[in-house]
Amino acid sequence: MNAPVRIFAALPAAETDDKDKQQGLELTCLNKPVREVQVTGVAEVSCPADRAWLLVSVTSTKDSINEVTNSISRRLEYISQTIRQHGVSEEDTTVRRTLRRHAETYTMDAEIVVTFSEFKKMEHMCCVLLEKLDKSVQVGTPRFFHSAACLSELRLRASVSAVENAQQKASQIAEMLGESLGATLLVREEETKEWRNEEEATDGERSLTHVPPLLPTATVTSQVSVSFSFKDKSRKKL
Template sequence: MSGRNILEPSHIFASLKPDRTAQENEHSDCRRAPRREVQVTGTAEISAAPSMCVLTVVIRSEKAQAEEAKNSVLRRLEYVQQTFRNHGVQDGDMISVKNLSRVPEKPLYLMEAQVDGTFRNSVHKCLQLHNLLVEKLDETVRILPPKLHHDKQKLESIRKQTCLAALANAKQKAIEVCRMLGQGIGRPIYVKEDALQELSGDFNSITSSSEQDHTLIGTPKALDIQQRINANTITIKAQVSAAFELRGLTKNKK
């Protein structure tokens, strides 16, 4: 089953209600003449690539002495944090957690530390740093697959932009129809949002829908950077209906 929803095709037409005033003159005392209007639909589509990327690094060390385990982890932790900073991650976008415990049935201490670094508007830097840390650090450090995210405020702004663009397209269509008929466009009578849909990147050819948890990176069939971004890109589609008054053109008299 496809992972993409499909927006129903828009109506590429405009309908014009005829002026039936002359036909209803005899009933004008009890019925009003119908309003002459032009009805149109408009669509718009905007795509948004993920703007946030979270990279998680887990550091572990088992030692006979607690201080040795802590020192071993803290050295690597400091290196990882500085590497994050060198790639544009602010301290406020880094979360570090440390934990010391005993290894069951062994006279050993286990020291663990986890760092989550959030890259904003720098998805490529996040993916590049992932590859760098995998290459530079040993097996005591685990680099989890980066997770791609969308900024909620930006996504909401794009939704509004898409709806406004669809309305602008509907109005432009109405203007062109009126011009073709030798009429003028009046004030709007109504505007209705028919549909607003969001489609995620289609990667059925890569993985099943149950595996679409943004953990494509680091798998045996790892995709290149652009494919990963495309797989997490969201396309927003909007369709609106609108009606405008139809007015006859007036000519200036000398």
């Protein structure tokens, strides 16, 4: 409840007697109460991973550095070409090479890490590489994850849905009381929680050619407090 407003007024000396001069006139008036309703809204939203990274590794052993380098380069060129044909840009591809010497031979390992946003194309590319290349090329199990943009959008959806649920609740309360819901006075986010079931992303026993890997899911819950005013019934309709 709003605190009362105190107004002090003194009568002019010419119009008051001594008793009135000694006692001030105190007028107290109360503010008009604000007609509003405050409700809470809760929402929970989820979405699967929208990105996956895939590791393709190549190994070659030759008698000279030149031979092993050429061998790896030919395989990498074919792999890179296949990756580009499946719509992956160079920014989403990383290549690392490691050279080792064993007695009179040289071994070079190369790893290509590819980030995909279209999982169907990733599955098709894996099948192509496994079919066309020999056993020196290994295609790993994809690891799925959520991009920063995806998580940001998920958090926004949770907050907006919570506010919408609060507005729906307030509308039902207003209707029950015979009131009309007015403008929003205050929106405050009370609590937000976020979690992911990452265990689904690392199931190494699943295969692209047999059982499709389960996608990890991110979930966000949001709780908001919203205040709405009631429309003034005394206001004349235009």
